[in-house]
Every structure is written in C-alpha cells, then in structure tokens.
Amino acid sequence: xxxxxxxxxxxxxxxxxxxxxxxxxxxxxxxxxxxxxxxxxxxxxxxxxxxxxxxxxxxxxxxxxxxxxxxxxxxxxxxxxxxxxxxxxxxxxxxxxxxxxxxxxxxxxxxxx
Amino acid sequence: xxxxxxxxxxxxxxxxxxxxxxxxxxxxxxxxxxxxxxxxxxxxxxxxxxxxxxxxxxxxxxxxxxxxxxxxxxxxxxxxxxxxxxxxxxxxxxxxxxxxxxxxxxxxxxxxxxxxxxxxxxxxxxxxxxxxxxxxxxxxxxxxxxxxxxxxxxxxxxxxxxxxxxxxxxxxxxxxxxxxxxxxxxxxxxxxxxxxxxxxxxxxxxxxxxxxxxxxxxxxxxxxxxxxxxxxxxxxxxxxxxxxxxxxxxxxxxxxxxxxxxxxxxxxxxxxxxxxxxxxxxxxxxxxxxxxxxxxxxxxxxxxxxxxxxxxxxxxxxxxxxxxxxxxxxxxxxxxxxxxxxxxxxxxxxxxxxxxxxxxxxxxxxxxxxxxxxxxxxxxxxxxxxxxxxxxxxx
Numbered sequence: 113x114x115x116x117x118x119x120x121x122x123x124x125x126x127x128x129x130x131x132x133x134x135x136x137x138x139x140x141x142x143x144x145x146x147x148x149x150x151x152x153x154x155x156x157x158x159x160x161x162x163x164x165x166x167x168x169x170x171x172x173x174x175x176x177x178x179x180x181x182x183x184x185x186x187x188x189x190x191x192x193x194x195x196x197x198x199x200x201x202x203x204x205x206x207x208x209x210x211x212x213x214x215x216x217x218x219x220x221x222x223x224x225x
Numbered sequence: 226x227x228x229x230x231x232x233x234x235x236x237x238x239x240x241x242x243x244x245x246x247x248x249x250x251x252x253x254x255x256x257x258x259x260x261x262x263x264x265x266x267x268x269x270x271x272x273x274x275x276x277x278x279x280x281x282x283x284x285x286x287x288x289x290x291x292x293x294x295x296x297x298x299x300x301x302x303x304x305x306x307x308x309x310x311x312x313x314x315x316x317x318x319x320x321x322x323x324x325x326x327x328x329x330x331x332x333x334x335x336x337x338x339x340x341x342x343x344x345x346x347x348x349x350x351x352x353x354x355x356x357x358x359x360x361x362x363x364x365x366x367x368x369x370x371x372x373x374x375x376x377x378x379x380x381x382x383x384x385x386x387x388x389x390x391x392x393x394x395x396x397x398x399x400x401x402x403x404x405x406x407x408x409x410x411x412x413x414x415x416x417x418x419x420x421x422x423x424x425x426x427x428x429x430x431x432x433x434x435x436x437x438x439x440x441x442x443x444x445x446x447x448x449x450x451x452x453x454x455x456x457x458x459x460x461x462x463x464x465x466x467x468x469x470x471x472x473x474x475x476x477x478x479x480x481x482x483x484x485x486x487x488x489x490x491x492x493x494x495x496x497x498x499x500x501x502x503x504x505x506x507x508x509x510x511x512x513x514x515x516x517x518x519x520x521x522x523x524x525x526x527x528x529x530x531x532x533x534x535x536x537x538x539x540x541x542x543x544x545x546x547x548x549x550x551x552x553x554x555x556x557x558x559x560x561x562x563x564x565x566x567x568x569x570x571x572x573x574x575x576x577x578x579x580x581x582x583x584x585x586x587x588x589x590x591x592x593x594x595x596x597x598x599x600x601x602x603x604x605x606x607x608x609x610x611x612x613x614x615x616x617x618x619x620x
Contacts, residue, residue: 128360160431173374184360
C-alpha cells in the first residue's frame with residue numbers, strides 16, 4: 113500500500129512524498145497508511161492507451177480515502193463501465209496495475225464497495 | 226531590463242513530415258525567421274531550441290548545437306530548453322532574458338518536435354512521461370486521460386456540454402482551413418462529430434468524455450522567431466517589430482489529485498496575471514489570443530482562467546461567436562493546436578509566430594482587424610508549468 117504524509121507543522125495531508133510540505137514548506141512529516149475505503153472524485157475511461165497496454169476501456173480515477181488522502185487509481189469494474197459514477201464508494205486494494213517487461217508493477221486498484 | 230522585440234517570424238507547415246529530420250525542420254523554420262527579419266550577415270549571438278523529447282522520439286540530443294552547425298552560425302551560444310509542452314514558450318523566455326539582460330543582442334529561438342517517427346501508442350507513452358511517475362504514470366495515464374478527468378469535473382461544475390466541446394473543435398478547424406501552415410485542413414460539422422448516430426465511428430472516444438475531435442493531432446513541425454533589441458531591429462528594418470511586452474510563468478502540483486480544486490488551473494491564472502502586469506495592460510486590451518487547446522476543454526478553461534471571461538462563461542462566449550474570427554476576441558485564429566497541430570516543442574513558438582503575423586496585419590484570410598495586442602498561453606504538463614506572453618505592435 114502507498115504511504116501518506118501528514119505535515120507536523122500544518123497538518124496538510126500529502127501523497128506522494130514531497131521534501132517540503134505542499135502547503136507550508138515544513139519538512140517534518142508523520143507517515144501513515146490510507147484507509148481501505150475511498151470515494152471517486154473524477155474518472156475517465158481510456159479507449160486508446162499508451163504503448164505497453166493491450167486493452168481498451170481502462171478506467172482511471174482520482175479517489176479520496178476516508179482519511180482524506182487523495183490519489184490516482186485504477187477502477188476495476190469488469191468492463192461494466194456504465195457502473196462507474198462520480199462519488200461512488202470504493203474498496204481499495206494493492207495489486208498489479210501494469211506489466212513492465214514481465215515485472216508486475218503494483219498500484220491502487222478500486223472496486224465498487 | 227532592456228526592451229526586446231521579435232524582428233522575424235517563420236514556420237513550416239505542421240503535418241507528418243517523413244522526409245525531414247528534426248534538425249532539418251528546425252533549420253527550415255529558422256531560415257524563414259532570419260530572412261523575415263532581414264538579418265543578412267548580422268551575427269546571431271545565441272540559439273535557443275525548445276524541444277521536449279528529441280532523445281526519445283528521434284534518438285538525437287544536443288540538437289541546438291546540431292542546428293547551429295546546420296546553419297553555420299558558429300560561434301553562437303546554443304542550448305535546448307525542455308519544459309514539456311511549454312518548451313516553446315520557455316525558449317522564447319530564455320531568449321528574452323538573454324537580450325533584456327544585455328548578454329546577447331540577437332537570439333534565434335526555434336521550437337520543434339518530430340513525433341511521427343514513432344507509432345501512435347509510443348508517442349502517447351512518451352508524452353505521458355511528463356506525469357508523476359509513481360502516482361500517475363504507472364496506471365497507464367495519458368495526457369488525454371488527464372484531460373478527460375479534468376473535463377468531467379469541469380463540465381459538471383460549470384455546465385459545459387459535449388456540444389460546447391464540439392463547438393471549439395468546429396471553430397478551430399474552420400480557422401485552420403484559413404491557415405496554410407495547419408496540419409488538419411478539414412471542415413467538420415456538429416452532425417459529423419457529435420449528433421449523427423454514426424458519428425462515433427469517425428469520432429470515437431479517446432478518454433471519456435473526450436473524443437477524437439476533442440484532442441489535438443500528433444504532428445511534426447517547427448517554428449522560429451528572431452529576437453533582438455529595438456535599435457537593431459530598426460537597422461534591419463524590413464518589418465514592424467513586435468514588442469514582447471509581458472511574460473508570466475507559474476507552476477502547480479505535479480499530480481492532478483494534489484490540487485485542492487482540480488478544476489482550478491491556478492498556474493494559468495498566475496502566469497496570465499504576471500504577463501498582464503508586466504505589459505501594464507488587462508485582458509480587456511487583448512485583440513487576439515492563441516490558447517493551448519491540446520484538448521477542447523482547455524480552450525474554454527484557459528479563456529476563463531486567463532481573465533477573458535468569468536468562470537463558467539467561456540462556453541457561452543464561444544457559442545455566441547465571440548471567440549470566432551470576426552467576434553469580439555478571436556481565439557486561435559491559427560486553428561490552435563486542434564487544427565494547426567501540436568508538435569510539442571514547436572507549439573509555444575508557433576503561437577508567437579501567429580501573433581506576430583496577426584499584429585503586423587499579415588495573416589491574410591484569417592486576419593483579426595486592427596490587432597494591436599496579442600496574448601498566448603503555452604500550457605505545460607497538465608497545467609503544472611504554464612507560460613503566458615503579451616505581444617504588442619507599438620503604433
């Protein structure tokens with residue numbers, strides 16, 4: 113799972129890591145794991161993917177975890193893309209999201225909760 | 226700072242150019258700008274090349290040195306400036322700084338990209354290298370996908386419809402038909418790309434809600450401007466010099482999800498404000514604008530963020546014809562990225578070239594009447610590095 117960062121000076125929550133806080137520039141952070149539940153803030157259904165993907169209808173979205181961490185994620189709806197709605201509740205998992213010359217790359221994968 | 230003018234401008238047609246190498250394209254555009262300025266044997270102090278990915282697309286680096294060599298401009302200083310899709314705007318800024326600081330008197334700025342050397346999915350992948358590696362790129366995100374996620378939110382928040390997006394494409398393709406340098410020379414209709422049941426065949430979804438005609442084509446091309454001081458421009462003296470009146474630049478978070486409001490293109494707002502402040506004018510003074518419509522939604526969003534229309538009113542202004550040639554504020558008379566094409570590193574320079582032609586009154590059929598002040602936005606990344614320029618013809 114990803115690691116999120118909470119600024120010890122202003123409380124701002126960040127992902128991914130920055131050497132200085134996005135909000136106040138401070139350098140001390142507390143690390144924590146996002147929850148396993150999130151909602152979908154926006155999404156797209158990609159029909160023409162970059163080189164390296166042999167598929168269509170891949171759903172990517174921006175999610176917000178219940179503990180306020182935000183991230184981009186893959187939304188797995190078994191090709192039923194009509195099911196994807198703004199604001200929908202999601203369960204979040206850590207699973208392979210792409211294959212890099214035979215090596216699995218892990219990322220955030222969401223399914224309708 | 227010393228004032229800086231554009232004394233010469235030129236470009237080659239954007240299209241698929243299998244016969245020309247990248248450096249050939251840069252050289253062809255450069256010669257046009259040099260001749261346009263009437264440079265003759267006057268020395269060039271520096272050459273600045275805007276280019277995003279020659280190493281990846283063309284297996285060639287140090288292309289600014291290669292260009293100096295092709296043009297036999299030794300011992301001119303030479304650098305390539307890489308700032309993603311804003312490489313062209315950044316190259317102009319660097320040329321400006323060299324002259325304004327007194328370090329150089331004549332700077333040749335050339336933007337170019339040769340993308341069609343690789344197949345489409347490879348080009349999409351190379352362009353996606355600008356996304357956040359661990360938090361975005363790994364998921365297979367493309368720039369159309371970023372724009373798709375942005376568009377979905379923007380459309381919901383401001384009531385922008387697929388028809389509004391189509392109208393941007395229709396307008397810019399109509400403008401592009403008047404521009405011999407535009408890649409796509411084709412009239413499109415609302416029926417053909419949106420309302421007819423068969424339209425989905427010719428205009429398939431790329432990254433929902435964006436379809437093919439919401440996205441710029443993948444192009445090869447180059448454009449160039451020759452920068453100098455007003456005094457030297459006067460001695461060359463063939464064309465009225467165009468003053469670089471304002472330059473603004475701003476950055477934002479790399480990852481789209483880290484923006485408090487992902488529909489807020491803060492870097493566009495700040496870059497535009499800075500450019501207008503430096504030029505001591507306001508959006509109301511602008512006669513013609515070139516905005517970075519890599520995706521139709523971006524023309525609407527940038528027209529609002531740059532201050533031409535209130536948030537949510539850009540689409541209405543478009544539908545009312547205000548941004549069409551002949552309207553109150555023509556946007557993208559060149560056809561924009563949508564029709565002219567988007568050879569990434571060339572775009573910012575091509576926008577400036579179009580403004581120079583408009584401000585001199587040399588834009589032929591697409592001329593904006595009495596244009597005196599021009600404005601452009603060159604949008605890098607997905608809005609995380611934006612350059613805005615104000616150009617002016619001094620009467």
